[in-house]
Amino acid sequence: MDTSYAFDLKLVCGGYCYFSTYTLGAAPDSEGLEFRTPSIVSNTGFQKAMQDMGQEYRIVQNASSFYEWTCIQGWALVDISFARDFIPHWLRKRKCITSPFGSFTDINLISSSVRKRTFRGKFKKRILDRDNNKCVICLNTNGLTLQHVIPYSKGGETSYRNLVTLCEECNQKLGAEYHRGLFNLAGLSGEIEVSLLRSGKFDNTAFSRAVQFSRNIMHSRSDMY
Numbered sequence: 001m002d003t004s005y006a007f008d009l010k011l012v013c014g015g016y017c018y019f020s021t022y023t024l025g026a027a028p029d030s031e032g033l034e035f036r037t038p039s040i041v042s043n044t045g046f047q048k049a050m051q052d053m054g055q056e057y058r059i060v061q062n063a064s065s066f067y068e069w070t071c072i073q074g075w076a077l078v079d080i081s082f083a084r085d086f087i088p089h090w091l092r093k094r095k096c097i098t099s100p101f102g103s104f105t106d107i108n109l110i111s112s113s114v115r116k117r118t119f120r121g122k123f124k125k126r127i128l129d130r131d132n133n134k135c136v137i138c139l140n141t142n143g144l145t146l147q148h149v150i151p152y153s154k155g156g157e158t159s160y161r162n163l164v165t166l167c168e169e170c171n172q173k174l175g176a177e178y179h180r181g182l183f184n185l186a187g188l189s190g191e192i193e194v195s196l197l198r199s200g201k202f203d204n205t206a207f208s209r210a211v212q213f214s215r216n217i218m219h220s221r222s223d224m225y
């Protein structure tokens with residue numbers, strides 16, 4: 001076997017499996033939500049990437065290695081014909097929002113507040129407080145608004161980790177475009193799933209692998225069987 005599906009099994013709970021998987025995307029819909037489908041990876045390429053990031057993984061190719069994996073969890077290369085036969089529902093295409101880490105989250109997994117354009121006052125206050133009640137660009141303290149870093153129109157989430165404080169003028173100037181520098185200005189981390197870097201691996205190779213993985217990973221959930 002030279003190719004497989006790649007899954008990171010996170011949790012088995014209440015008859016569901018929560019996992020992340022390497023995916024391919026299709027063009028977003030009118031709301032900016034992208035369809036992602038678990039994609040086949042090269043075993044050699046995947047193994048090299050795992051090694052670079054200091055991650056462990058296992059091989060799943062039959063029922064017994066599958067059951068063992070559901071207990072121990074973590075990354076696995078899953079044999080293609082075994083996956084199609086045994087867990088076909090894990091391979092479905094899903095509509096996703098885009099997380100600040102570049103990864104994708106199945107909309108069936110998200111809280112309804114994360115896909116609302118607006119938010120309640122308490123939530124807004126928490127973000128204003130984090131940004132010291134100043135525009136993160138010009139430090140203006142008047143007419144403050146919140147802006148999505150990954151734009152709402154491009155499938156970005158409405159969350160603490162994707163919103164920054166801007167004055168109206170700066171907000172207007174930036175428009176509905178993605179400005180990655182805003183993450184840094186607000187002290188947030190964007191563009192990488194930090195969990196991909198294990199074993200104290202923070203060199204350049206590990207970092208660029210993790211960025212590449214982050215942009216292709218979808219977080220989802222399926223019935224166990």
Ligand SMILES: [Zn+2]
Pocket residue numbers: 135136137138139140166167168169170171
């Ligand atoms: Zn400003």
